Amino acid sequence: MVTALRPKPGPVRSYRFPEFIDQKLPSGIRVVTAPVRKLPVVTVLVIIDAGSTNDPTDKEGVAALTAGLLLEGTARLNGAALTEKFERLGTSLESGADWDSAFVKITALSDKLEAATILLGEALSEPAFPEREVERLKAERLAEILQLETEPRGLADEKFSEFLYSPESRYSKPDEGSTESVSGLSRADVQEFYRARYRTGSTTVIVTGDISADDARALVGRAFQGWASGSASSAKLITASRSSRKTVHIVHKQDAPQSELRVGHVGVPRKHPKFFSTLVMNAVLGGLFGSRINLNLREVHGYTYGASSYYDWRRGAGPFVVSTAVQSEVTAPALREIFFEIERIRSESISGEELSLAKDYLDGVFPIRYETTAAIASALASLVIYELPADYYDTYRRNIRDVSSDGVLDAAKAHLHPHELQTIVVGDARVIRDSLAQLDIGDLQIHES
């Protein structure tokens, strides 16, 4: 039969994150190029410092709406014609805004790249923002918000943000805006947002794949000629908590067969001196299949299909969150286990086995993360958005390996706050409220979904 003898690993083959060149064009646009010759594919990722944290108060959603409208028509081509042109070239095409930036991404075959990039430059520098498309994208966003009412996962995420952050924080509201804010947006708001933020000094074009650095830079120079110069400043972001006391919010959903759970508090910003020890700490707590929270809730108790924890890394302090869905009847014991695991990782050192599992995984998986042009482009975007050092990817694995169990314990003590944990449950309040009231995890508040 199959040998009992476990194979030993062979000698490690070296790997380097793709080399890239980071330069500014005379226009002020930053161009980052990483030639990767594997298959005839190129990704162009444009990132603009025009993410949702720049939404003016009461105009939440304007960043996302503006980014969506970039591909909905220029002075010469209406939205349908522009889309048709991109797609006849076989271009896969996407635009949007997250908290920290607006982005437009295309992936094209090498022989179609030039035409697709020129078209992209035209779309981004001369958007017409047609009134009809503004209203259509608004209506589609409103339909999406309506969908959330019956979608427990999305609803739990949204309620978690709302109950976690102070109402003045942009993070407390949906990144793409609420019914109220989106309904109030106008074409003029979009034009104003575009004028203020879409400028050469705020824009980076990342080109990865089957093209030389020189060709890529020349192409970007030609395609993005018509941009307004200068850059936009950003207002200071508020990331204060809504409450420093533990609270349990039940969002009632009649007859829900499961409770969607989110437990957490305000975390730390992406650019943080203890980033690596915090990352390893979370991998042990809930970042891997073999992490404590998943093994406990899924493999020991069978409460759930899966449970994880993560820091949502943003420029400002994003949330730390434990996320899972459990059978309604075991909501209270599952929460007790989650609180137990958060407390435990702060109070005693993790074992050598746990430390090596987390570090070996994060170290070893590194090359697997950058197999595609899109993944490499997205990694380079992180350098730009979070202002990470140019050697970040060359030193990443060493930084992971340098984390010690003391470092993990320090990170857990510094960045996990059991007494501030906010618990959000989207589930059937009738079934769970009594057992939750008996746990020492905060006062109970019940909300209609």
Place this chain on the structure above:
Amino acid sequence: MRIPVETLRLDNGLFVTLSEDHTAPIVAVNLWYHVGSANEKTGRTGFAHLFEHMLFQGSAHVGSNEHFELIQRAGGTLNGSTWLERTNYFETVPSNELALALWLEADRMGELLPAMTQEKLDTQRDVVKNERRWAVDNQPYGTMLEKLQELVFPPTHPFQHSLIGSMEDLSAASLDDVAQFFATYYTPDNAVLSVAGDFDSAIARSLISGYFGPIPRGKGKPPLPPMTLSPVFGTRLREVVHDNVSLTRLFLAFRSPVFGSDDYYAASVAAALLGMRKGSRLHRALVRDRQVAADAGAFTFDLAKGSDLLVIDVTARPEISVAQLEEEVEREVDLIHREGVSTEEVERAVALIETDLIASLQSAGERADRLSMFATYFGQPELINEQVDRYRSVSTQRVNELVVARFGENNRASLIYVPREGVETESMLAAAAGAS
């Protein structure tokens, strides 16, 4: 652009495909077992998938959950998935850990049963029941797959029953079922092993024959009941589901040519032309121009036996009624059925498909999975290199013939989700909140 493909077959029947690429020190190992929910017996719906969970619970020389731990410790990623016609298991690891991934797969193919216990089965049963609650019961439109299967396949057809399974059938699954299923289907002659990425062919061949060679051939599997279906439903099928959803959504399904056949490529192009991306017919007509839909798409199931399904998926805007939604979608289908498609539309669809195909082959895991797929269904892994040409050779006329043959009124099945009214009222909420 060609992906290199080598093949070999071990004496025990295991079919092996190898594809080298040394651009990064990564290797993907992928196993397809030619068994899926279609092979389940009566009263055991969901078993193929529950069994997939059991394969991560250890084997003769591997502890419970150790498979996950060893691969992650090696810096690898892994998972498994179950479909109507197959179950696959896959890991991508740093290339110096190829032997580990192969050994782990061999150990569970060779000697799973010593590690199986009632306790593990009970826990995984609970996990799977929670997977069902999470992905199906507590998710808007989550019952789509099983309701569609039930609607479009005849009662005794192997594709007719639920893949995730009923709670009742999951409860009934026993350790005996595990042993029997393993002996019948998890045999080398019912599997394809693919390795893609950074490896040396001679070393890989020797590792594979060393680890998998000693595993005995199976005793054969029972034949599936007759799978063949007529090319059209022959009648109009329709089911309305009142459910906890916010927006009305229509899944309009057509019987279509099985995956891999010449006509399949015409059907796949038709689906892309109708529903792939924002320039597609349905998106343009229903979302952009008439603004009756919040979203529109189309896809094929890619079933290799019996009959494939081409499905149109349109979500209505909030103010649009069921009748309006159906009328708008059917109007588009009638139009294409009556007037056919243009060459420009075919070209757009093929261009998009080609970019996606090539971009996806950048990943070693994807290459290995497709090699396994073409080897399992057709015994021809080298089909991976023919896909672009197959799509490029689809003519407008071919698409039009497909559309005439399959989009008629006698081949439409509608599954419609409609928001249930007023389920959660103020008084119920008050009752839930109680006196606190």
